[in-house]
Amino acid sequence: MKFYEFFIAWRYITANIKQSLIIAGAVGIGVSIIIFVPSINLSFFNDLIDRTVASAPHITITKEIDTFQRDIRVLDREFEEDLLLVDQTQTRRRDINSYRRVLSEIEPINGIVAAAPFASGQGIIVRGAEERGVSIRGIIPEREINIINIQDDIVRGRILDLGTNDIVIGVELAEELNVDLEDRVTLTGPRGTNRTFKIVGIFSTGLKGPDETQIYIELNAAQQLLDLGNDVTGIGVSIADIYKANEISERIENATGLDATNWIEDNRQILEQIERFRLIVAFINFLIIFAAASSITSVFILLISAKSKEIGILKSMGAKNFSIMSVFLIQAMISSVVGYLGGVIGAKLLIEWYSYILSTATETFLTTEIPELTLNTQYAFIALFYSLLASFLASIIPAYQAAKLNPVEAINA
Secondary structure, eight states: OOHHHHHHHHHHHHHTHHHHHHHHHHHHHHHHHHHHHHHHHHHHHHHHHHHHHHHSOSEEEEOOEEEEEEEEEEEETTTTEEEEEEEEEEEEEOOBSOHHHHHHHHTTSTTEEEEEEEEEEEEEEEETTEEEEEEEEEEOHHHHTTTSTTGGGEEEEOOTTOOTTEEEEEHHHHHHHTOOTTOEEEEEOTTSOEEEEEEEEEEOOSBHHHHHHEEEEEHHHHHHHTTOTTOBSEEEEEESOGGGHHHHHHHHHHHHSSEEEEHHHHTHHHHHHHHHHHHHHHHHHHHHHHHHHHHHHHHHHHHHHHTHHHHHHHHHTTOOHHHHHHHHHHHHHHHHHHHHHHHHHHHHHHHHHHHHHHHTOGGGSSBSSOOOOOOOHHHHHHHHHHHHHHHHHHHHHHHHHHHTOOHHHHHHO
């Protein structure tokens, strides 16, 4: 390429500012959407995955499920006779005994960071006239903090050094019961066992579900309340690479003979929805690029028609076909780069605006914390590639047509 080609291309840009702005605007709008939509959704998806793996073990070890038969009688109260006898199959997961042996078997497995036993079940928490259904989780705090990110969620009080009569509850539940640190509550297990606990910690995960229903007590206290003896409900496992959960789960099952489910299996529907959404976004991006390219092509066809006489003069002065093509391709690339820069700025402003809107509407979401929304640099580079490619492909045909113009016909047109 020669310098005069850049010079002529720049003259065309400045002399036809309206057409140049149309090209830059088409590219800019496309770039803004290509960056904004995926960046927003990636922020939400990453936050969702982070919260999912932080609020539950990466892998949960449990014992096989028992299947048993149960007869259900439907009675006619008037005649006190059986109307129907239902033979119903029910299932119940067995508890793990000798959990210390299981810990010794799994901790040497490569990729496992930590493991912690737990006892879980349903119960009712009572404070005065207020009572709520809760999910009980008995833990060894020193182990549990390496599995679930609860230590960072504590907003008041503590969870380490949890005594047998201590309890940690969520901030939403504390507000509903109108309690605070040092207050006492009564916890009733599924078999009617009652026990009084002192509140020593209050946590906030940012998710209304756990903050309203989840409570933590010491493992031995939970075993007594849930009538488990020395057994545990399961063992939570934390791993170094969360995307190797399936592989490590299989190793655990081979080593222990127990069932090992992981966060990928538990959240398969969510992950599949994320993949489907990414495909939809990719298709939308294609449509945006196609629309921008169509606009650029239309502008260049009109521009070349208006500049046909000048093109004929250049060719009569010895300009080669390649030089004529280069003039219009350079013009397209410069306009595209300007549009790209404007699109990046526009995407950044859109993200800031959307973050502000979300921060003022947290009550409409199932979370009290909105994820930090950031402009994803990967999508910015993808948008740069696609914008330049679209501009090049959209302008190459009109540029080729311009290069093929007969100089005599072009001058006389």
